[in-house]
Amino acid sequence: MKKYSKLLILASICSLSSLTSCKTETKKEAEESAPGIDLTLMDTSVKPSEDFFRYVNGKWFDTTQIPDDQTTWGSFNALRKSTDADALTILKAAMGDNADLKKINVVPGSDQDKAVKLYKTIMDTVSRNQQGIAPIQSYLDKINAINNISDLQDYLIEMEPKGGAGFISFYVRSHTKNSDINAAYLSSGRLGLPDRDYYVKDDEDSKDKREKYVAHITRMLQFLGDGEDKASEEAQQILNFETRLAEPMMDKVDRRDARKRYNPRSIAELQNMIPAINWKQYFNGIGVKQIDTIIVSDVKYTKALQNILTENNVDDWKAYLRWSLFNSAAGALSTEIETANWEFYSKTLRGAKKQRPRDERALLTVNGMVGEALGKLYVDEKFPPEAKAKAEKMIANVIKAFENRINSLSWMTDETKAKAIEKLLALNVKIAYPDKWKDYSELEIEDSENGGSYYQNRLNASAWSHKKNLEDLGNPVDKSRWGMAPQTVNAYFNPAFNEIVFPAAILQPPFYNYLADDAVNYGGIGAVIGHEISHCFDDSGARYDKNGNLNNWWTDEDLEEFEALGKALADQYSAIEILPETFINGPFTLGENIGDLGGVTAAYEALQLSMKENGRPENIDGFTPEQRFFMSWATVWRTKMRESALKNRIKTDPHSPGMTRAVQPLKNIDAFYEAFNIKEGDNMYIKPEDRVKIW
Numbered sequence: 001m002k003k004y005s006k007l008l009i010l011a012s013i014c015s016l017s018s019l020t021s022c023k024t025e026t027k028k029e030a031e032e033s034a035p036g037i038d039l040t041l042m043d044t045s046v047k048p049s050e051d052f053f054r055y056v057n058g059k060w061f062d063t064t065q066i067p068d069d070q071t072t073w074g075s076f077n078a079l080r081k082s083t084d085a086d087a088l089t090i091l092k093a094a095m096g097d098n099a100d101l102k103k104i105n106v107v108p109g110s111d112q113d114k115a116v117k118l119y120k121t122i123m124d125t126v127s128r129n130q131q132g133i134a135p136i137q138s139y140l141d142k143i144n145a146i147n148n149i150s151d152l153q154d155y156l157i158e159m160e161p162k163g164g165a166g167f168i169s170f171y172v173r174s175h176t177k178n179s180d181i182n183a184a185y186l187s188s189g190r191l192g193l194p195d196r197d198y199y200v201k202d203d204e205d206s207k208d209k210r211e212k213y214v215a216h217i218t219r220m221l222q223f224l225g226d227g228e229d230k231a232s233e234e235a236q237q238i239l240n241f242e243t244r245l246a247e248p249m250m251d252k253v254d255r256r257d258a259r260k261r262y263n264p265r266s267i268a269e270l271q272n273m274i275p276a277i278n279w280k281q282y283f284n285g286i287g288v289k290q291i292d293t294i295i296v297s298d299v300k301y302t303k304a305l306q307n308i309l310t311e312n313n314v315d316d317w318k319a320y321l322r323w324s325l326f327n328s329a330a331g332a333l334s335t336e337i338e339t340a341n342w343e344f345y346s347k348t349l350r351g352a353k354k355q356r357p358r359d360e361r362a363l364l365t366v367n368g369m370v371g372e373a374l375g376k377l378y379v380d381e382k383f384p385p386e387a388k389a390k391a392e393k394m395i396a397n398v399i400k401a402f403e404n405r406i407n408s409l410s411w412m413t414d415e416t417k418a419k420a421i422e423k424l425l426a427l428n429v430k431i432a433y434p435d436k437w438k439d440y441s442e443l444e445i446e447d448s449e450n451g452g453s454y455y456q457n458r459l460n461a462s463a464w465s466h467k468k469n470l471e472d473l474g475n476p477v478d479k480s481r482w483g484m485a486p487q488t489v490n491a492y493f494n495p496a497f498n499e500i501v502f503p504a505a506i507l508q509p510p511f512y513n514y515l516a517d518d519a520v521n522y523g524g525i526g527a528v529i530g531h532e533i534s535h536c537f538d539d540s541g542a543r544y545d546k547n548g549n550l551n552n553w554w555t556d557e558d559l560e561e562f563e564a565l566g567k568a569l570a571d572q573y574s575a576i577e578i579l580p581e582t583f584i585n586g587p588f589t590l591g592e593n594i595g596d597l598g599g600v601t602a603a604y605e606a607l608q609l610s611m612k613e614n615g616r617p618e619n620i621d622g623f624t625p626e627q628r629f630f631m632s633w634a635t636v637w638r639t640k641m642r643e644s645a646l647k648n649r650i651k652t653d654p655h656s657p658g659m660t661r662a663v664q665p666l667k668n669i670d671a672f673y674e675a676f677n678i679k680e681g682d683n684m685y686i687k688p689e690d691r692v693k694i695w
Helices: 017-032 052-063 075-095 112-122 125-131 133-144 150-160 203-226 228-246 267-273 279-285 298-309 314-332 335-350 358-382 387-405 414-425 454-472 516-537 556-574 586-614 625-636 643-652 670-676
Strands: 071-076 168-175 180-188 264-266 293-296 429-431 492-494 497-501 577-580 640-641
Touching: 017 643, 052 556, 052 625, 071 075, 071 497, 075 358, 075 625, 112 358, 112 454, 133 314, 133 358, 133 414, 133 454, 150 314, 150 454, 168 314, 168 454, 180 298, 203 335, 203 670, 228 314, 228 429, 264 267, 267 279, 267 293, 267 314, 267 358, 279 293, 298 497, 314 335, 314 454, 335 643, 358 454, 387 414, 387 429, 387 497, 492 516, 497 516, 516 625, 556 586, 556 670, 586 625, 625 670
Parallel strands: 180 293, 429 497
Antiparallel strands: 071 640, 168 180, 264 293, 492 497
């Protein structure tokens, strides 16, 4: 699950002999298996104690091909694909030009109408190809006219409301230590490669990707009229300059630590840090009228930026700004430019073989820019109210199980337990869709027929978002807002709001199936719920109190014990060699791994509570409820990935790969050993003293 932190910014013992009979029954009843787990996708020639992923998913893995337009495929991806198909059908029905679809009426000028217009400009490739680079030409001219730091500052001011130019980024969100009030933040600018590691690491993959990045920039700059030799020289210049920007940036492990990102500075102090920029003029220029303090997220980078600016290498600035502008706009320009952009970022970096269909790519943009406008239509058409009520009951049960687990912890004192339970019970739970929808009435979106363009609509959306951001500054935080649209297959924990959020689209199979037994649903959506709850208490979320403020509520003794347990889990994951000489980064993925471990454990105990209340069901398809629970979890995380995508994920994503998530948390749970009779010497076995138990 995504961990959301910026609003813009997871007891029968089956003996060996009974497992054998389970296998026989599985083969006999495969075609008539109960809802929730497809037995035909298992490989029962493999013992669950040897390779649980393959036992549950083996035939799926052998027979499933990653679609050419995808770099990863699994349960998540399949559900996203089907949900996108539903959303596209709704969107096209609202357009009213498909005789095969029952028309959905939308009011002209409404939020839903703006979603339709945006979609049309993305799909209008004729206009986009005719325009070429014309939509960005005026900004390229402005960059070309930069001759000094004053000109640079003017350009940065003009571009900040339009999505930023690079170098720095300004935004507004809840104050780190007073989450009821909105504050201003200053962070580092953007880079062309997806993570700092690509610039500073000397492993073969990083060096290879840097070389291919230079070739990509060389190709792209020729769309702007550069000759090949000039483009090649400038491409190397851009890589060198971006490397200078990347070197002082926080690494991805440090970025996870909110304490290191919390650096409040007065405007006078900021002026002393970077005197090259007139900050009073800058803030006034971007529309900030009253500001006395700003939170600097990366002090080392900010100080290094002063040196970069005072060197006055104007040609370096202009090359970087020109590339930054073009690179960020490439997907919204001509189809030739868009394809060239895809060939590097998706094909080269992640191993995709073909582009996703244009309508799916367009939907992704609509969801990102005006997601709740389309979400209104999606909820009306696809989400039954009773699904929300059932999810609420399951969430309450998982929270109760989590409370029980906190109370039974042996390593935590009563003083800290009481505060942990206070935070748990203060959780705000959001399910399916907002009570108050986002208002897009001031956002200007025009279709091509009325002079609109995809790129201009993107600028309009950025300017609208910037204006809303400024309106928030210094005012109370609206904690009713959502960070994801209802048609998003995901969930998140927001530490500043102390909330867990489950959009409507994730409340579907394989996560939730109203026809399936409790064991399957608790192993699916129940563990997802537990995962998000566990983020309240992972190595990052645990630094926030029940009110969403960065505040140490731990005793020194308990915090030391917690950090030791976290290190043990990080070390366990860091030892996993996912590809030859490619290991999971345990400290980087620690929060998500704590989420998985805590989520599965709490969901398992919630299942036990449910059976205690409702009675223990009979075995289904020869499997106990406990077995079906763990099988359901492994089904949710069945995954295949291309090698390039896997390498990229290890560098850039705080989640462990799905095939690891399917089994590694289970190795730390005693009930898993009991359910499948796992013994010392088995491949799935970890010594009891080496199993990590946190929540």
